[in-house]
Amino acid sequence: MEGTLGSDLREWFFNVFLCCLLRSETFCAISSCMEALLTYRGKRITQEDVTFIRGLIAQNPGDSRWRLSQKLCQAWNWRQANGALREMVCRGLMLALERAGYIELPVKRKNPLNPLVQREKPVPVLIDPDPIEGPLSSILPLEIRQVRRTVLEKLCNGLIEQYHYLGYCQPVGEHLKYLVFAGQRPVGCMIYSSAPRHIGCRDRFIGWPVHVRRQNIHLMAYQSRFLILPWVRVPHLASHLLGRMAKELSTDWQRLYQHPVYFQETFVDLEWFKGTCYKAANWLYLGKTTGRGKNDHTYKPNRSIKAVWGYPLCRDFRKRLCEVRSEEESEKRQPCEPGGAFGTA
Template sequence: MSRTLTIQGREFSEVDIQTIRHLINDNPAWHRTRLSKELCARWDWRTEKGLLKDMACRSMLRKLEQKGMVTLPVARHSGNRQRRIPDVPHDCKPIETTLRKIRPIQLIPVSGRGDIDDLFHCLMDRYHYLGCKGYVGEHMKYMAFDRNSRPVACLLFGSAAWKTAPRDRFIGWDRSARRRNLHMTTNNTRFLILPWIRIPHLASHILGSCLRRLSRDWTAKYGHDICLVETFVDRSRFAGTCYQAANWQKIGQSKGRSRQDRHHRLQVPIKDIYVYPLTSNYKKQLCTQP
């Protein structure tokens, strides 16, 4: 390898790749988690809170293996992506009313395993067209309940796209700034209003409530704030009305390629790209160089 690779927002040289290979060869009993933690410690690859970036490192290792550059130990288990989706009983009785009659909406961050987390994954898997079996890296999950404690919506925020031309032009950053500051953005990867809910303006109301607290919750969980949110709306399914009503900005369209399409062969629906700045000086924050 004559040049550096950028994976998970980090540059890797030939020396780094050789380090990984030597660790694997010299420690055949190590599993992937042990390997990733050792690499994070050696490289001092940590979150803003000082925690090892173990999940990001494991994702990086899988990508290197997909490129044929390393051979990893056999996975001991299938991981979070293949988690068993719980079947949680829930009331599907139609709710058709006005927003005023079900307020206040309670927005609850979902963390760790437990009853609310099980309900979140059950509803997402059953009623969101993309499902929700797992995620890698920093993320936030929310569930929204009405004044009678009935679930009405689920939201998931995860890793922003590594690069997308309309967003990158909108921000005005170069590759170096994007690599350094991408962690200050997030992608609203899932937004589900439960199918038996018929309440005008509910979706935009929930989006607005969530965005007002998102950066604060992110900082509490990960030790750094975020200043821009993005989302990709499948034009073949949705018009993006709730994002427009919540004052998101439509900045362009995707090219109809998957983020996993390394060989330019996969065709996926074209999506409208929306962004929502969380701070007034977000461009300065995102374009800052070291």
């Protein structure tokens, strides 16, 4: 009886103490410091972070926004997977904080030109247009070269501009470019870039919630251009190349950007194509786009509806794409085993 009474008394004192603590100014101050004022690209910004940024700006009154973003990245050790500072993301964060009224940035010293607006179109390419015809075996072995940041990148851009029905468009974010050679002659091109941030049918197929998608979207690749040159008429060539790329893409991505990709996707314009080569290469039909685009505010289709096709690059792609990790751990992803999740065509 006495033991029970003593236990009840201790519990009563604890509840009184906890109630007083929750009402205290000290506890409220600690809670307000820990509460996120803003979340940007998955990074939670607290009042303590804002105070630090204000101090950084005050201590460096002559620094530009670019220089301040460098110092902030260094102070936070905020880096990409390849070790480079996250300068552009950091500048976006600082701008968001200024617009929200938390900080005041120095006046812009100049308005930089938009490189996508100012960029010149690829120059025309002089190339042998003699027909290449026959069975696939007649042009094997084929060489697939990753030409991003090489002397052959301009050739790839020029061929896409001249012979792809959409022409060339500078990829956004991380991207790789490929040329396919039969002997010394190019027969095709492929461009892969960062995946679109939200595709309804794809996101339902993967099954990831919004906050996980935002953290892991960089672990997907988007095939934005696929070209077989018009004088190349070789049955099964396209599906053969798609099968080859399923084995090579993630390794190449890891080599250039220090992280793998676990899934690839593409759009097929149904007004032009049926997606036959993707089906032959064991890609999965995921559904259709809404035809609205990422910046639409009308909720009405304003462009052609496209079929969405996808191909997993490892068997446990869902587990890897849906895995939630800390910011530091997310940069150290496990590489894919070559070969993709399914058999290749």
